[in-house]
Amino acid sequence: MTSYILEHVRMVGGSEPVSILVEKGIISAIRRSFPQYRFMRVDVSPFVMGPTPVFCDLEYPEHLLHQGSMDYYIGKGCTTILTAFQLEYEYRFEENWRGIKETMQSSPLDFIIGMKTTPQKITPGIIRLCRSRRVPVIWVDITGVEALLSVPWGWIKEALNHYPITFVPFFSTEPDTKTREKHLRIWQNTMKSVKIPHIGLPIGQKVPLNGEVLKKIGIHPHRGILSPGREISYNLYLEKDEEDDLLVRDTQLVLKCTMSKGECLFLDGRPIACQRKGEEISIRTPGFFVEPTPYRL
Known part of the structure; x- marks a missing residue:
């Protein structure tokens, strides 16, 4: 697989833009920039990026x-x-x-x-x-x-x-x-x-x-997160501002693209036919990252 860098990435809930280094379909690193690399660079600044839910x-x-x-x-x-x-x-x-x-x-x-x-x-x-x-x-x-x-x-x-x-x-x-x-x-x-x-x-x-x-x-950190060592699956959103009142502004995220392990599943409002088949995610240790906590009604 091709190695490349996603630049000017604005993460959902993030503050400062970052760059994501992708090698063989895996996120190798997330930093502010990668000036020393000569890989292909993709500017995603018009979008907001988030993990696939x-x-x-x-x-x-x-x-x-x-x-x-x-x-x-x-x-x-x-x-x-x-x-x-x-x-x-x-x-x-x-x-x-x-x-x-x-x-x-x-x-x-x-x-x-x-x-x-x-x-x-x-x-x-x-x-x-x-x-x-x-x-x-x-x-x-x-x-x-x-x-x-x-x-x-x-x-x-x-x-x-x-x-x-x-x-x-x-x-x-x-x-x-x-x-x-x-x-x-x-x-x-x-x-x-x-x-x-x-x-x-x-x-x-x-x-x-x-x-x-x-x-x-135990699904985390296999899915639902963008971090080094994980596959490069993500959503790209555009921000949509709606002003029904001069004093109220509601910013919504509109899904524009879904990438799953290098293949596009959704683009600009419509699903994309692809040849990939679903893979089972094997959970080695359920609940490894947290202790069970009681719920109260």
Whole structure:
């Protein structure tokens, strides 16, 4: 791959412009300038640059064949999807995991595979299977708290010693507000008491994951960040000023270009057809960068 320098880069949330040295598709260094290098230089001063966001969509594989769904994520500057397969029977773990992986590989987006299941299916054996396939996150249906409380969490904790999977709650059937808060409170207290890596609230769907969630699951620093040693995937935005009132100015960022490991996925308002196939991101150590912290309602 060609080596080059991106100059006059204004980062989202940054203060001073920087230059980015790219070698073989990897960010080698980020500095104020690289005057000693003779590489090709690209001036991106008209734009604001940001990392490509990671979206969560537990239903994404079912919608994969619909071009509208694909265009939605690419149009948001997304290059990576966090999704999950449903586990109903332990003996079908391998079949379900392999099926979603093969489906996701037909997409141009990279992916992280989690698992969603009921409390009754959470056993040390399932944890070992998740570890063998590097499944970094398990969604637990907390619609019924009785089943949640019956899980032998002490044994699960021991099974997590070699691969600290992060547990996330979800509701297969959305309850009323009072019941929802009660169940989430029980979830948080249970996870905290046994010191199991967890996220206290359901993860938003079809929206970018925040930095805390990325760290807890172990996706950071693989995605969602521009830093030396990482691949050069980024979004370029133009600033759009709207003045509805002389005293109020709202600056918006309008996506103009999405680059994913050297290939353009989105340019000037439309997705670009490309030949790249999605790659699975293997999480070696979930939650390596942060300690689990309790959530409070």
